[in-house]
Amino acid sequence: MKIYEKIAGWIRQNRGFAGALLLFSVLYLLYNILHPRGFSAAVFVQNSNESVALAFVAMAQTLPVLLGGLDLSVGAVMTLTSCIASTLVSGSPAEIIFGMFVTLLAGTAFGFMNGVIVVYGRIQPIIATLATGAIAIGLALWIRPKPGGDVDGDLNWALTNTVWDFFDTYGLDADAPWLRPFADLPVPVLILFGIALVVWLPFKRSVTGRTVYAIGSAEGAAYMSGLPINRAKIAAFTLGGFFAACGGLYLAIQTSSGNADIQQAGAYTLNSIAAVVLGGTSLLGGIGGAIGSLVGAMILRVISFYFRILSIDPLLQPLIEGLVLLVAVSFGAIRTLRVKNKLELFR
């Protein structure tokens, strides 16, 4: 009985996240049932490969949204870092590791710059990142005027397949008995959840992380309580830059190239907002989390997977995607029905 109460309490506190998780589970289960080769490692690997970049960008978007702002530069930072990675991540192992390090550092530094502009320039996040997004795209175009690049082939193969392939590529004992249970898991999923667990969860539990939530709920109250407002804001944007860089690095490794595509950057930014909302994070700030956005991004991707197996007219795909998004966010309207005092609507 105790455990049920606990679960019920958790669901009540994380309604949006629980809903997203349920929606994703149902959608993905049904997808695998309908798919002729469903529940196989090949399908799992392919699906996760296509979701990773968006999932990282959605996690990057979560932090500014928790503050009550918005980051319009996440897609551009992802593009910039993928262009950097496409020039640096090749050669000897030391060079590869150095390249990955520089890529992640560049994205993190860009996020830090966003934070400094927002905090010390006191410019609204949405408009500040609109401008820095243009700068990021400019830098990306400067690094890579034409699509192309070179990324280490072994790395590409090892990171975009199953754990077995990862061990096999690097000459490790891929058939070791202890590896059996994990052998069929896709590496991209492990990377995604690994970074979420190692970076996001400790951050969320730290004072800085809790301050981010407090700022989103009521900035004035957070300030009066003596919380480190400036530090939390800068940290949030910096961590956002880091997540975007993870997405860019993975995209470069996955496609073995970089492409400074303005349209693509914009599409990633807009999809990241949709993923954040689907994952149960409030655009007003203070409620939600990066794991939810991760699930939200996967929901968006699963919807597009359906088009392949259901042989829907490709011309109708954008329409259906749009309608699903619109209907999903309209569930937020349930809040308005529960509100007792009409003035609460105007927050």
Place this chain on the structure above:
Amino acid sequence: MFNRLSPENKPIAIAAAFVVVILLVGTVYTLATSGTAPLLSPVYLLQQLQTGSFLGICAAGMMMVILLGHIDLSIPWTLAAAAMTASAIGGDMALPVALGVGLTVGLVNGFGVAFLRIPSMIFTLGVDTVLRGLMVAQTGGFAPQDRATPLMLFLAKDKVLGIPVAIFVWAAVSIVISVILTRTGFGKSVYATGSREGAAYLSGIRTRAIIIGAFVISGMCAAIAGFLLTGYSAKAYQGMGNAFLLPAIAAVVLGGTHILGGRGRYVGTLVGVILIVLLNSVLSIMQMAEAGRQIIYGTVIIGMLLVYGRNTRIIS
């Protein structure tokens, strides 16, 4: 000298000064390289205003929504949908159809934001995606007529008294918007609702109607811009509106309108549009690569906003 201006006029004055700086820098550049000063010729300036009119009309609509503290991300495909539907229908019905599309999109956006209370950021984004889907579905299987009608061509390309007609259209839209904002109860209500919706509601303003009205104006402005742009490029095509969303927001904000709503003058938006159009034009005269243009573009926005003065520290 800027400090004596009121907070609303200061950004406008700075932006206007920056427009002059851009023109001077461009002129110095052309004088140094070719020994001529084409930037100061009326022909060049009128041409810039003509190409700027599409952005200007979009920004006018966007400003109404931003004054409420909301944002309209559906402008790109409202513009494209209005243009594509209008040119597919063709003939005399083209203009009413285009305006009808803008009106419908505005009503849907307004309904979602005002009644369902979904943040405008995500709702208009969804509407934008749906419009894109509708247009892809409509034009994908077969090719409907996409040629500009004679009226579109006249409005976008012809000249009256040596001045492009598009500038007259932009001027007309500008006059209507600024009269609405300064002389009507609706305009005052927009400012009040943007400042604090709860207080406006308690003062008896029907804030839901105001929000819907602003989104309708935004949708119709996007439709007019699409109508003109079809004439200018002689046909309607998918993605024709993509280049207008972010510059429109930037123009409104550079003109001193507060992104959280409640403050801003229409003159500022006008100056903001001219600033962005001239900046783009001078950079292309300098044969700046796309990379450099984007970097300068972003730096200018940040720099200008820093000069405008910073927000107060804590909003509670």
